[in-house]
Amino acid sequence: MKHPIYLDYMATTPVDPSVAEVMWRYLTPTGEFGNPASITHVYGWRAKEAVETAREQVAGLIHAEPNEIIWTSGATESNNLAIKGVTEFFQEKGKHVITCITEHKAVLDPCRYLEKKGYEVTYLPVNSRGLINLEQLQQAIRSDTVLISIMHVNNEIGVIQDIVKVGAIAKQHGILFHVDAAQSVGKIAVDVQQIPVDLMSLASHKVYGPKGIGALYVRRKPRARLTPQIHGGGHELGLRSGTLATHQIAGMGAAFALAQSLMPTESIRLAHLRDLLWQQLAELPSVTINGSLQHCIPGMLNIHVHKTDGESLITALQPTLAISSGSACTSAEVEPSYVLTALGLTGEEAKNSLRICVGRYTTEKDIMTAATCLKEKIQWLRGMSPLW
Template structure:
């Protein structure tokens, strides 16, 4: 009989599913190649695994594979989205809107940008935890470049009206980012129907390993520009340099993979 306490903190992290671990293990020893080394069989094996994982993730959210950028988790994805947009669009405007109940992985990058001269509006939420759409629209200015509102709150679980927020942003030609770490895999997410331009998520909230996540970056209507925050070997189309961690990447989409 186990004397350990019952675990009731899945919003913080989940235990890894045995099927996820089984999928990862061959890529530590047997198929250990670098997916960027495409001149031999070991690299081809790793490249094929990464390609399949990217396709599965894209299909799950109705995106295209080229719109998936692998990161170390949702925190890095949030930083790439927020700082990357700020740097890429600073000539258009330096105003960002978010809400006060966001995760620190969104609030802290916004505060960092304030120190660099950007203006950030931190909107309050209503008594039910939802953002007031009328107040949000009033906060949008001619120099607003990004709105960031999380999909599901990590403390109270409230689900923000993503489709309505996204439509509002697109009406004003403002990019819409959502931190979906607590929502992806638990609620249906369609980046096209919800008018989402950038979306962050991670594996360890979905019975996967810690240390792997992704950022969805829209490529059409509009095509989102991002400034890379990690320079190096040019992986992930130059948006996130660094040797791809194949075992982790294989694990990330297992939530949607029936194999």
């Protein structure tokens, strides 16, 4: 069976072949398979060397210092460590957190957990473009606010929040600022020297690195304080215990280094492919953009195909295209995306939406095939619909 064209790069990316080659070196008996914590032999020293090289590569992409990078199992763990770690450390100071309703579940669920523990959480709304209102952020700040957590780029609509301004507000009030940057780092420039951010969650598998590895940037000056959530050996400056996965870490490092070198050209190419696709789809009646292209990362398109069932459209496209819908399948029913309903779409409108993301291996030919297929299937479904 021929694989469909992959247009779901926000969900995950394939490991770049050059990255996979690097990872292989740290697995087999003839490679550097040692435990980076083994200090008594060359196997450990070499593994440690690989880990520290990767730390420099990851730090390099966001202009951080290597000792500000803490390895985790992925952005979900990084978010948990940041949110639970900071609130636990500052529990005597206050028990109020500010976040946004369109955050990833990896931020919202830890916040819900905190609420069960007696914390209060303010969930900022967004406008129809998916952006928070900085006035509302100012108003939400209280004397007991200990953390503001706002994502850089939304995983469903690709909208970029103004984290420089959010960080400035947080700093002005002496509140720690955490950013879930899983969907931005490697796609757009991120410089922690320019952004007043204290903690930043990073993912490897969104940037052509392996799954199962991520990092948390923890600012050293001024030092962001947090309580570790995993204990057992005091690895990673005591913030995250557990044997380091050398091959995963080396892979993330290589992927981030590659992203840094490719980003200037790749971002232009991806924006071009996205614009080309939109140009084609805009020829159809009643297809609109969710969010805002003006504030969107390159390569990302979320569309509302009016009066056309999203699940049927995705299913019709499945033999040719791998894309994602504006809904989440639960065991019982298809639930509309909470991100899209937060923009003001009804549940039905959210269900009739598609997320299309192009990436490193998408070609212009793929885009033309995708556009033809999308147009054909949308017209096919509308042709048999009593609504058209």
